[in-house]
Amino acid sequence: MAGSCFAEVLSDLVELTGAEQAALEKLEERQRTVRRGAVLQRENEKCGELYVLRKGLMMSYVLLDDGSRQILRFLFPGDMLGVSSMIYREAPETLAALSDCIVSPFDRSALSDLMTRHPRLSAMVLVYCQVERVSLTDRLAALGRTSAKARVAALLLDLRDRLRTTDKSVEDAFQLGLTQEEVGDATGLTAVHVNRMLRQLEEEGLIARDSGRVTLRDERALARAANYVNRFEGLDLSWLPRPA
Amino acid sequence: MAGSCFAEVLSDLVELTGAEQAALEKLEERQRTVRRGAVLQRENEKCGELYVLRKGLMMSYVLLDDGSRQILRFLFPGDMLGVSSMIYREAPETLAALSDCIVSPFDRSALSDLMTRHPRLSAMVLVYCQVERVSLTDRLAALGRTSAKARVAALLLDLRDRLRTTDKSVEDAFQLGLTQEEVGDATGLTAVHVNRMLRQLEEEGLIARDSGRVTLRDERALARAANYVNRFEGLDLSWLPRPA
DNA sequence: CGGCCCCTTGACTAAAATCAACGAAAGTGG
DNA sequence: CCACTTTCGTTGATTTTAGTCAAGGGGCCG
Numbered sequence: 320m321a322g323s324c325f326a327e328v329l330s331d332l333v334e335l336t337g338a339e340q341a342a343l344e345k346l347e348e349r350q351r352t353v354r355r356g357a358v359l360q361r362e363n364e365k366c367g368e369l370y371v372l373r374k375g376l377m378m379s380y381v382l383l384d385d386g387s388r389q390i391l392r393f394l395f396p397g398d399m400l401g402v403s404s405m406i407y408r409e410a411p412e413t414l415a416a417l418s419d420c421i422v423s424p425f426d427r428s429a430l431s432d433l434m435t436r437h438p439r440l441s442a443m444v445l446v447y448c449q450v451e452r453v454s455l456t457d458r459l460a461a462l463g464r465t466s467a468k469a470r471v472a473a474l475l476l477d478l479r480d481r482l483r484t485t486d487k488s489v490e491d492a493f494q495l496g497l498t499q500e501e502v503g504d505a506t507g508l509t510a511v512h513v514n515r516m517l518r519q520l521e522e523e524g525l526i527a528r529d530s531g532r533v534t535l536r537d538e539r540a541l542a543r544a545a546n547y548v549n550r551f552e553g554l555d556l557s558w559l560p561r562p563a
Numbered sequence: 564m565a566g567s568c569f570a571e572v573l574s575d576l577v578e579l580t581g582a583e584q585a586a587l588e589k590l591e592e593r594q595r596t597v598r599r600g601a602v603l604q605r606e607n608e609k610c611g612e613l614y615v616l617r618k619g620l621m622m623s624y625v626l627l628d629d630g631s632r633q634i635l636r637f638l639f640p641g642d643m644l645g646v647s648s649m650i651y652r653e654a655p656e657t658l659a660a661l662s663d664c665i666v667s668p669f670d671r672s673a674l675s676d677l678m679t680r681h682p683r684l685s686a687m688v689l690v691y692c693q694v695e696r697v698s699l700t701d702r703l704a705a706l707g708r709t710s711a712k713a714r715v716a717a718l719l720l721d722l723r724d725r726l727r728t729t730d731k732s733v734e735d736a737f738q739l740g741l742t743q744e745e746v747g748d749a750t751g752l753t754a755v756h757v758n759r760m761l762r763q764l765e766e767e768g769l770i771a772r773d774s775g776r777v778t779l780r781d782e783r784a785l786a787r788a789a790n791y792v793n794r795f796e797g798l799d800l801s802w803l804p805r806p807a
Numbered sequence: 808c809g810g811c812c813c814c815t816t817g818a819c820t821a822a823a824a825t826c827a828a829c830g831a832a833a834g835t836g837g
Numbered sequence: 838c839c840a841c842t843t844t845c846g847t848t849g850a851t852t853t854t855a856g857t858c859a860a861g862g863g864g865c866c867g
Binding site for chain 2: 366381383384387388389391402403405406407408409411412427428431432434435438439441442444445446448449450451452453455456458459460462463464465504506507543546550553554555556558559560
Binding site: 498499500510511514515 | 813814815816
């Protein structure tokens with residue numbers, strides 16, 4: 320199996336040259352499986368490698384002193400994992416697999432080399448990180464200023480959009496590969512309250528549920544309730560340097 | 564007035580070459596003043612330039628549909644503003660001045676050029692953005708999983724640390740250049756509740772207040788209450804490429 | 808079959824928001 | 838320089854939102 324998952328994400332943004340594709344494929348030469356529930360990197364432990372997620376669903380989270388968990392981000396195929404760990408001696412967050420996964424590990428220096436040799440890819444890595452950053456600020460605003468229901472709605476919309484980038488067959492229904500506790504840890508709620516919010520969304524006809532499968536029945540109303548924006552849209556990359 | 568504020572931030576991390584310093588100074592050739600309360604960039608409007616903040620205190624925020632505001636970040640001298648706006652047609656956040664400020668505006672293409680010509684600076688811009696990203700995730704965890712008191716304590720510690728990087732004379736006391744409403748919009752609380760939390764911190768002897776000036780009286784206890792980490796510490800940049 | 812994990816629901820509690828009022832301080836305009 | 842307005846901080850009373858505690862049910866796995 321060849322091809323670079325990260326390159327696929329980037330090639331939605333610009334047309335890559337052969338040399339650029341080759342450089343990205345080199346990052347994903349190696350492969351490794353990660354079992355559901357396994358931890359790839361643990362918070363406060365020495366930083367290891369970086370990864371590209373090739374297959375499966377992962378998450379990054381932090382644990383607070385009182386034992387509570389905040390899920391920072393869900394990770395989908397094509398996502399680059401552990402970029403922030405690259406810059407620290409100790410990892411600022413834990414990376415764990417929510418399903419059986421395949422990742423491609425690579426070294427800090429590999430990314431450093433790539434950035435030196437391919438200035439345009441370097442800029443695109445920055446773009447990718449900024450998209451992530453803006454998504455984080457969306458979630459920050461959601462946690463700070465929106466209701467429990469809005470946060471759950473936003474999470475559902477976001478999950479659907481992210482799943483669709485990999486699997487075009489996803490339309491308005493998808494398997495929610497998360498427990499309600501995980502949804503709670505992502506939205507800053509308790510599992511009990513997540514349950515109530517899902518029920519409420521269901522009663523209002525905004526979603527339907529059937530054994531872990533969620534259907535978005537009224538996307539317009541959900542998006543309105545959630546203040547949701549897909550941050551992979553509306554990009555302007557006209558300023559990118561010419562390919563080397 | 565010469566010298567690059569952003570270069571000063573970076574030179575705390577590695578020793579810059581003359582060429583690198585010159586390149587960074589070029590970004591800050593121009594200067595512009597911004598009045599207290601003025602807006603440099605407005606959410607959803609066409610993205611303009613990027614900036615380096617040279618002097619003063621600014622903030623970035625978003626407004627939600629119901630009119631509530633979430634402050635995403637406070638900006639200090641040496642910070643680069645609007646990097647995320649660079650990649651979008653429309654700005655994802657508003658940039659506003661909390662005090663009279665001086666900024667150096669520059670063009671997307673100027674940063675793009677710099678990244679092409681100076682691979683190591685390119686990597687350092689990425690590092691800078693990742694520090695910002697990790698700080699955002701700290702705040703995300705604070706909003707999602709910590710009490711009102713802890714959030715206010717964390718904000719005070721963070722402000723102090725950021726002020727100290729510019730002004731070494733700041734020890735445990737500083738002018739809180741924010742209204743309680745602004746503190747609330749940053750921490751996801753109401754101004755009224757912020758007031759009560761400040762009072763409580765004061766009553767417990769963790770801080771003292773006098774006409775807008777805050778003194779941290781028990782930093783240890785504050786940091787414990789707040790789960791606070793200074794993200795400019797603990798970096799490992801040994802992987803950075805050689806300077807060009 | 809039994810145990811565990813996850814979902815569900817009700818009753819109750821705690822945390823933070825809301826509403827309202829007032830005083831002090833800081834600008835503003837004559 | 839003074840009257841006026843506005844902003845900001847403070848406080849109490851009350852309401853709303855979400856958390857906590859507890860119990861039971863369904864499905865899956867060993």
